[in-house]
Amino acid sequence: KILDLSNNSLSSLTPGAFQKLRYLQVLNLTRNMIHYIENKTFSFLPHLKELDLSSNSIIRLPETFGNGTGNITLLSVKHNKLQKMERVLLESLPNLKVVLFKDNPWQCNCNIFGLKLWLESFLYRGGISDGIFCSAPGIRKGKDLLKIPYELFGACTLRTGHFHLHHHSSEQRSSLKHTHHSEHGENSHSNCEPKPKPRPVSLRHAIATVVITGVVCGIVCLMMLAAAVYGCAYAAITAKYHREHLALVRQHGTPEEKEPFDSSLA
Known part of the structure:
Protein backbone atom coordinates (compact mmCIF):
# COMPACT_ATOMS: atom_id res chain seq x y z
CA LYS A 1 0.00 0.00 0.00
CA ARG A 199 -7.88 51.42 -25.29
CA PRO A 200 -10.53 51.48 -28.04
CA VAL A 201 -10.19 54.48 -30.35
CA SER A 202 -13.94 54.44 -30.96
CA LEU A 203 -14.49 55.65 -27.39
CA ARG A 204 -12.79 58.97 -28.14
CA HIS A 205 -14.78 59.27 -31.36
CA ALA A 206 -17.99 58.58 -29.50
CA ILE A 207 -17.26 61.29 -26.92
CA ALA A 208 -16.42 63.82 -29.66
CA THR A 209 -19.62 62.92 -31.52
CA VAL A 210 -21.73 63.42 -28.41
CA VAL A 211 -20.17 66.83 -27.71
CA ILE A 212 -20.58 68.06 -31.30
CA THR A 213 -24.15 66.78 -31.44
CA GLY A 214 -24.97 68.59 -28.19
CA VAL A 215 -23.54 71.87 -29.48
CA VAL A 216 -25.43 71.62 -32.78
CA CYS A 217 -28.69 70.75 -31.01
CA GLY A 218 -28.20 73.72 -28.67
CA ILE A 219 -27.67 76.13 -31.58
CA VAL A 220 -30.73 74.79 -33.40
CA CYS A 221 -32.83 75.16 -30.26
CA LEU A 222 -31.68 78.80 -29.81
CA MET A 223 -32.48 79.57 -33.45
CA MET A 224 -35.94 78.03 -33.07
CA LEU A 225 -36.52 80.03 -29.89
CA ALA A 226 -35.41 83.25 -31.60
CA ALA A 227 -37.69 82.52 -34.57
CA ALA A 228 -40.60 81.88 -32.22
CA VAL A 229 -40.02 85.16 -30.32
CA TYR A 230 -39.70 87.09 -33.58
CA GLY A 231 -42.86 85.52 -34.95
CA CYS A 232 -44.81 86.30 -31.79
CA ALA A 233 -43.56 89.92 -31.76
CA TYR A 234 -44.40 90.39 -35.45
CA ALA A 235 -47.86 88.94 -34.97
CA ALA A 236 -48.51 91.20 -31.98
CA ILE A 237 -47.38 94.33 -33.85
CA THR A 238 -49.43 93.40 -36.91
CA ALA A 239 -52.52 92.74 -34.83
CA LYS A 240 -52.12 96.08 -33.03
CA TYR A 241 -51.76 97.92 -36.32
CA HIS A 242 -54.92 96.34 -37.76
CA ARG A 243 -56.91 97.13 -34.63
CA GLU A 244 -55.89 100.81 -34.76
CA HIS A 245 -56.61 101.04 -38.47
CA LEU A 246 -60.04 99.45 -38.05
CA ALA A 247 -60.89 101.86 -35.23
CA LEU A 248 -60.04 104.88 -37.44
CA VAL A 249 -62.14 103.53 -40.29
CA ARG A 250 -65.14 103.05 -38.05
CA GLN A 251 -64.73 106.54 -36.60
CA HIS A 252 -64.22 108.61 -39.79
CA GLY A 253 -65.31 106.33 -42.57
CA THR A 254 -63.35 105.41 -45.66
CA PRO A 255 -62.16 107.99 -48.19
CA GLU A 256 -64.64 106.56 -50.75
CA GLU A 257 -67.55 107.18 -48.39
CA LYS A 258 -66.52 110.83 -47.75
CA GLU A 259 -65.99 111.84 -51.37
CA PRO A 260 -69.70 112.25 -52.44
CA PHE A 261 -70.48 114.29 -49.36
CA ASP A 262 -67.57 116.65 -49.96
CA SER A 263 -68.53 117.11 -53.62
CA SER A 264 -72.09 117.98 -52.72
CA LEU A 265 -70.85 120.83 -50.54
CA ALA A 266 -68.93 122.20 -53.43
Whole structure:
Protein backbone atom coordinates (compact mmCIF):
# COMPACT_ATOMS: atom_id res chain seq x y z
CA LYS A 1 0.00 0.00 0.00
CA ILE A 2 2.96 2.36 0.59
CA LEU A 3 6.08 2.56 -1.57
CA ASP A 4 8.88 4.93 -0.54
CA LEU A 5 11.54 5.48 -3.22
CA SER A 6 12.77 8.80 -1.88
CA ASN A 7 16.45 9.79 -1.60
CA ASN A 8 17.69 7.66 -4.45
CA SER A 9 19.30 8.57 -7.77
CA LEU A 10 16.35 7.79 -10.01
CA SER A 11 16.54 9.81 -13.22
CA SER A 12 13.66 8.27 -15.18
CA LEU A 13 10.60 6.10 -14.76
CA THR A 14 9.44 3.55 -17.30
CA PRO A 15 5.79 4.00 -18.34
CA GLY A 16 3.68 1.41 -16.57
CA ALA A 17 6.47 0.51 -14.12
CA PHE A 18 4.02 0.41 -11.22
CA GLN A 19 1.02 -1.05 -12.98
CA LYS A 20 1.08 -4.40 -11.14
CA LEU A 21 0.91 -2.69 -7.73
CA ARG A 22 -2.85 -2.54 -7.84
CA TYR A 23 -3.25 -1.93 -4.10
CA LEU A 24 -0.72 0.87 -3.88
CA GLN A 25 -2.10 3.93 -2.09
CA VAL A 26 0.96 6.10 -1.37
CA LEU A 27 3.91 6.60 -3.71
CA ASN A 28 6.86 8.72 -2.54
CA LEU A 29 9.39 9.71 -5.22
CA THR A 30 10.85 12.78 -3.50
CA ARG A 31 14.50 13.88 -3.64
CA ASN A 32 15.55 12.04 -6.76
CA MET A 33 16.90 13.24 -10.13
CA ILE A 34 13.82 12.74 -12.27
CA HIS A 35 13.58 15.10 -15.27
CA TYR A 36 10.50 13.86 -17.08
CA ILE A 37 7.29 12.06 -16.27
CA GLU A 38 5.93 10.28 -19.33
CA ASN A 39 2.34 9.46 -20.16
CA LYS A 40 0.92 6.40 -18.43
CA THR A 41 3.80 6.19 -15.98
CA PHE A 42 1.35 5.42 -13.18
CA SER A 43 -1.17 3.42 -15.21
CA PHE A 44 -3.53 1.02 -13.52
CA LEU A 45 -3.14 2.19 -9.94
CA PRO A 46 -6.84 2.44 -9.06
CA HIS A 47 -6.23 2.86 -5.32
CA LEU A 48 -3.43 5.44 -5.53
CA LYS A 49 -4.32 8.43 -3.36
CA GLU A 50 -1.05 10.26 -2.70
CA LEU A 51 1.64 10.99 -5.29
CA ASP A 52 4.65 12.98 -4.13
CA LEU A 53 7.08 14.15 -6.84
CA SER A 54 8.72 16.90 -4.77
CA SER A 55 12.39 17.87 -4.88
CA ASN A 56 13.32 16.49 -8.29
CA SER A 57 14.36 18.24 -11.50
CA ILE A 58 11.12 17.74 -13.37
CA ILE A 59 10.70 20.18 -16.25
CA ARG A 60 7.67 18.57 -17.87
CA LEU A 61 4.57 16.72 -16.81
CA PRO A 62 2.36 14.72 -19.18
CA GLU A 63 -1.30 15.30 -20.04
CA THR A 64 -2.20 12.21 -18.03
CA PHE A 65 -0.54 10.02 -15.42
CA GLY A 66 -2.24 6.98 -16.86
CA ASN A 67 -5.48 5.05 -16.77
CA GLY A 68 -7.01 4.43 -13.39
CA THR A 69 -5.32 7.31 -11.53
CA GLY A 70 -8.51 9.29 -10.98
CA ASN A 71 -8.60 8.58 -7.25
CA ILE A 72 -5.50 10.65 -6.41
CA THR A 73 -6.36 13.12 -3.66
CA LEU A 74 -2.90 14.60 -3.01
CA LEU A 75 -0.36 15.68 -5.62
CA SER A 76 2.89 17.46 -4.81
CA VAL A 77 5.20 18.84 -7.51
CA LYS A 78 6.96 21.46 -5.39
CA HIS A 79 10.72 22.08 -5.59
CA ASN A 80 11.06 21.17 -9.28
CA LYS A 81 11.77 23.06 -12.52
CA LEU A 82 8.29 23.32 -13.91
CA GLN A 83 7.48 26.40 -15.97
CA LYS A 84 3.97 25.35 -16.89
CA MET A 85 1.50 22.58 -16.21
CA GLU A 86 -1.24 21.25 -18.45
CA ARG A 87 -4.75 21.94 -17.23
CA VAL A 88 -5.96 18.70 -18.80
CA LEU A 89 -3.71 16.72 -16.42
CA LEU A 90 -5.34 18.28 -13.39
CA GLU A 91 -8.81 17.80 -14.85
CA SER A 92 -8.05 14.08 -15.18
CA LEU A 93 -7.74 13.96 -11.37
CA PRO A 94 -11.30 14.81 -10.27
CA ASN A 95 -10.78 13.72 -6.64
CA LEU A 96 -7.85 16.03 -5.90
CA LYS A 97 -8.10 17.70 -2.51
CA VAL A 98 -4.53 18.99 -2.06
CA VAL A 99 -2.06 20.14 -4.72
CA LEU A 100 1.31 21.73 -3.95
CA PHE A 101 3.13 23.95 -6.48
CA LYS A 102 5.72 25.83 -4.41
CA ASP A 103 9.25 26.65 -5.63
CA ASN A 104 8.97 26.15 -9.37
CA PRO A 105 10.07 28.73 -11.99
CA TRP A 106 6.54 29.35 -13.24
CA GLN A 107 6.32 31.40 -16.44
CA CYS A 108 3.24 33.58 -16.07
CA ASN A 109 2.45 33.97 -19.76
CA CYS A 110 -0.19 32.55 -22.07
CA ASN A 111 0.86 28.97 -21.39
CA ILE A 112 -0.16 29.19 -17.74
CA PHE A 113 -3.57 30.82 -18.21
CA GLY A 114 -5.35 27.45 -18.18
CA LEU A 115 -3.69 26.57 -14.89
CA LYS A 116 -4.88 29.89 -13.44
CA LEU A 117 -8.48 29.13 -14.38
CA TRP A 118 -8.30 25.59 -13.03
CA LEU A 119 -6.75 26.73 -9.73
CA GLU A 120 -9.48 29.32 -9.18
CA SER A 121 -12.15 26.67 -9.70
CA PHE A 122 -10.28 24.19 -7.50
CA LEU A 123 -10.04 26.62 -4.59
CA TYR A 124 -13.67 27.62 -5.03
CA ARG A 125 -14.66 23.96 -4.59
CA GLY A 126 -12.75 23.83 -1.31
CA GLY A 127 -9.41 22.48 -2.51
CA ILE A 128 -6.14 23.25 -0.74
CA SER A 129 -3.05 24.67 -2.48
CA ASP A 130 0.08 26.61 -1.59
CA GLY A 131 -0.42 28.83 -4.63
CA ILE A 132 1.61 29.65 -7.73
CA PHE A 133 4.11 32.52 -7.66
CA CYS A 134 5.59 33.81 -10.89
CA SER A 135 9.29 33.74 -11.70
CA ALA A 136 8.95 35.42 -15.10
CA PRO A 137 8.45 37.73 -16.87
CA GLY A 138 10.24 40.30 -14.78
CA ILE A 139 7.25 42.59 -14.27
CA ARG A 140 5.40 39.70 -12.57
CA LYS A 141 8.23 38.11 -10.66
CA GLY A 142 7.11 37.14 -7.19
CA LYS A 143 3.44 37.86 -7.87
CA ASP A 144 0.64 35.47 -7.06
CA LEU A 145 -0.82 34.09 -10.29
CA LEU A 146 -4.34 34.37 -8.90
CA LYS A 147 -3.93 38.12 -8.40
CA ILE A 148 -2.90 38.87 -11.99
CA PRO A 149 -5.94 40.46 -13.77
CA TYR A 150 -7.56 38.62 -16.64
CA GLU A 151 -7.05 41.67 -18.88
CA LEU A 152 -3.31 40.99 -18.98
CA PHE A 153 -4.07 37.67 -20.68
CA GLY A 154 -6.38 39.32 -23.23
CA ALA A 155 -4.21 38.45 -26.24
CA CYS A 156 -3.79 34.82 -25.27
CA THR A 157 -5.50 31.81 -26.75
CA LEU A 158 -6.07 28.77 -24.63
CA ARG A 159 -6.86 25.27 -25.77
CA THR A 160 -6.72 23.25 -22.61
CA GLY A 161 -9.40 20.65 -22.01
CA HIS A 162 -12.69 22.02 -23.33
CA PHE A 163 -11.95 25.70 -22.77
CA HIS A 164 -11.46 28.08 -25.68
CA LEU A 165 -10.75 31.79 -25.51
CA HIS A 166 -11.32 33.72 -28.74
CA HIS A 167 -10.79 37.32 -29.78
CA HIS A 168 -12.10 38.66 -33.03
CA SER A 169 -10.14 41.83 -33.80
CA SER A 170 -7.50 41.66 -36.50
CA GLU A 171 -4.78 42.83 -34.14
CA GLN A 172 -5.62 40.12 -31.61
CA ARG A 173 -5.84 37.41 -34.28
CA SER A 174 -2.31 38.36 -35.30
CA SER A 175 -1.21 38.03 -31.67
CA LEU A 176 -2.84 34.61 -31.45
CA LYS A 177 -0.92 33.39 -34.50
CA HIS A 178 2.36 34.41 -32.87
CA THR A 179 1.30 32.65 -29.68
CA HIS A 180 0.41 29.45 -31.54
CA HIS A 181 3.74 29.32 -33.39
CA SER A 182 5.70 30.11 -30.25
CA GLU A 183 4.49 26.96 -28.51
CA HIS A 184 6.77 24.92 -30.81
CA GLY A 185 9.93 27.05 -30.53
CA GLU A 186 12.73 26.67 -28.03
CA ASN A 187 13.11 30.37 -27.25
CA SER A 188 9.48 31.33 -27.60
CA HIS A 189 8.50 32.70 -24.21
CA SER A 190 8.65 36.32 -25.34
CA ASN A 191 6.14 35.63 -28.12
CA CYS A 192 3.70 34.21 -25.61
CA GLU A 193 3.74 37.28 -23.43
CA PRO A 194 0.26 38.73 -22.97
CA LYS A 195 -0.09 42.15 -24.50
CA PRO A 196 -1.93 44.96 -22.73
CA LYS A 197 -5.42 45.50 -24.02
CA PRO A 198 -5.45 48.67 -26.14
CA ARG A 199 -7.88 51.42 -25.29
CA PRO A 200 -10.53 51.48 -28.04
CA VAL A 201 -10.19 54.48 -30.35
CA SER A 202 -13.94 54.44 -30.96
CA LEU A 203 -14.49 55.65 -27.39
CA ARG A 204 -12.79 58.97 -28.14
CA HIS A 205 -14.78 59.27 -31.36
CA ALA A 206 -17.99 58.58 -29.50
CA ILE A 207 -17.26 61.29 -26.92
CA ALA A 208 -16.42 63.82 -29.66
CA THR A 209 -19.62 62.92 -31.52
CA VAL A 210 -21.73 63.42 -28.41
CA VAL A 211 -20.17 66.83 -27.71
CA ILE A 212 -20.58 68.06 -31.30
CA THR A 213 -24.15 66.78 -31.44
CA GLY A 214 -24.97 68.59 -28.19
CA VAL A 215 -23.54 71.87 -29.48
CA VAL A 216 -25.43 71.62 -32.78
CA CYS A 217 -28.69 70.75 -31.01
CA GLY A 218 -28.20 73.72 -28.67
CA ILE A 219 -27.67 76.13 -31.58
CA VAL A 220 -30.73 74.79 -33.40
CA CYS A 221 -32.83 75.16 -30.26
CA LEU A 222 -31.68 78.80 -29.81
CA MET A 223 -32.48 79.57 -33.45
CA MET A 224 -35.94 78.03 -33.07
CA LEU A 225 -36.52 80.03 -29.89
CA ALA A 226 -35.41 83.25 -31.60
CA ALA A 227 -37.69 82.52 -34.57
CA ALA A 228 -40.60 81.88 -32.22
CA VAL A 229 -40.02 85.16 -30.32
CA TYR A 230 -39.70 87.09 -33.58
CA GLY A 231 -42.86 85.52 -34.95
CA CYS A 232 -44.81 86.30 -31.79
CA ALA A 233 -43.56 89.92 -31.76
CA TYR A 234 -44.40 90.39 -35.45
CA ALA A 235 -47.86 88.94 -34.97
CA ALA A 236 -48.51 91.20 -31.98
CA ILE A 237 -47.38 94.33 -33.85
CA THR A 238 -49.43 93.40 -36.91
CA ALA A 239 -52.52 92.74 -34.83
CA LYS A 240 -52.12 96.08 -33.03
CA TYR A 241 -51.76 97.92 -36.32
CA HIS A 242 -54.92 96.34 -37.76
CA ARG A 243 -56.91 97.13 -34.63
CA GLU A 244 -55.89 100.81 -34.76
CA HIS A 245 -56.61 101.04 -38.47
CA LEU A 246 -60.04 99.45 -38.05
CA ALA A 247 -60.89 101.86 -35.23
CA LEU A 248 -60.04 104.88 -37.44
CA VAL A 249 -62.14 103.53 -40.29
CA ARG A 250 -65.14 103.05 -38.05
CA GLN A 251 -64.73 106.54 -36.60
CA HIS A 252 -64.22 108.61 -39.79
CA GLY A 253 -65.31 106.33 -42.57
CA THR A 254 -63.35 105.41 -45.66
CA PRO A 255 -62.16 107.99 -48.19
CA GLU A 256 -64.64 106.56 -50.75
CA GLU A 257 -67.55 107.18 -48.39
CA LYS A 258 -66.52 110.83 -47.75
CA GLU A 259 -65.99 111.84 -51.37
CA PRO A 260 -69.70 112.25 -52.44
CA PHE A 261 -70.48 114.29 -49.36
CA ASP A 262 -67.57 116.65 -49.96
CA SER A 263 -68.53 117.11 -53.62
CA SER A 264 -72.09 117.98 -52.72
CA LEU A 265 -70.85 120.83 -50.54
CA ALA A 266 -68.93 122.20 -53.43
